Amino acid sequence: GDSVTQMEGPVTLSEEAFLTINCTYTATGYPSLFWYVQYPGEGLQLLLKATKADDKGSNKGFEATYRKETTSFHLEKGSVQVSDSAVYFCARLTQGGSEKLVFGKGTKLTVNP
Amino acid sequence: DAGVIQSPRHEVTEMGQEVTLRCKPISGHNSLFWYRQTMMRGLELLIYFNNNVPIDDSGMPEDRFSAKMPNASFSTLKIQPSEPRDSAVYFCASSPRLAEGETQYFGPGTRLLVL
Numbered sequence: 142g143d144s145v146t147q148m149e150g151p152v153t154l155s156e157e158a159f160l161t162i163n164c165t166y167t168a169t170g171y172p173s174l175f176w177y178v179q180y181p182g183e184g185l186q187l188l189l190k191a192t193k194a195d196d197k198g199s200n201k202g203f204e205a206t207y208r209k210e211t212t213s214f215h216l217e218k219g220s221v222q223v224s225d226s227a228v229y230f231c232a233r234l235t236q237g238g239s240e241k242l243v244f245g246k247g248t249k250l251t252v253n254p
Numbered sequence: 255d256a257g258v259i260q261s262p263r264h265e266v267t268e269m270g271q272e273v274t275l276r277c278k279p280i281s282g283h284n285s286l287f288w289y290r291q292t293m294m295r296g297l298e299l300l301i302y303f304n305n306n307v308p309i310d311d312s313g314m315p316e317d318r319f320s321a322k323m324p325n326a327s328f329s330t331l332k333i334q335p336s337e338p339r340d341s342a343v344y345f346c347a348s349s350p351r352l353a354e355g356e357t358q359y360f361g362p363g364t365r366l367l368v369l
Contacts (some may be wrong), residue, residue: 184360
């Protein structure tokens with residue numbers, strides 16, 4: 142079925158380090174792909190999205206490219222800040238015209254000063 | 255824009271009691287989603303509505319759970335009777351329309367603890 146697999150956390154980095162959080166999806170069609178971020182005590186917020194192959198989503202210094210060859214949508218940021226500490230979720234839409242989002246397990250990121 | 259509004263933000267109840275969670279979607283949004291988040295199972299979709307009509311309730315765990323959307327600006331998720339394993343954070347989300355790639359906007363969640 143439709144699923145998303147993202148790297149296990151937690152991830153701990155120092156400020157200004159490079160971030161990569163891996164995400165792969167099951168290859169049923171070309172679903173829209175999303176990264177959501179959840180700050181402590183809050184709901185999820187859309188960070189970026191890509192709706193077709195080779196699209197690059199970007200926001201707040203984060204980027205992710207829709208790679209159909211590797212069925213991946215890895216999240217990257219060149220220089221993380223303490224304020225980026227949060228849980229990051231990769232998600233895809235299910236097939237068949239449904240609006241159901243399938244989420245990965247989430248990756249907790251902690252950035253230390 | 256006030257965003258998606260959920261109430262209460264926190265709920266503590268005893269096993270066997272009825273629990274009602276409430277959601278007000280963003281004005282003008284046609285789709286509404288209820289999710290449950292736990293450490294063990296992650297984020298799960300329970301049910302979603304489009305134009306106030308339930309489209310898919312396959313994620314509702316059992317008959318103890320029910321959801322309604324009597325109008326475009328209000329939805330409830332009810333658990334009766336509640337059990338300790340229902341303890342979780344419940345999120346409501348809305349989106350402008352049922353369309354490919356459309357963003358879902360999440361509320362702050364209701365943290366439920368069933369003792």
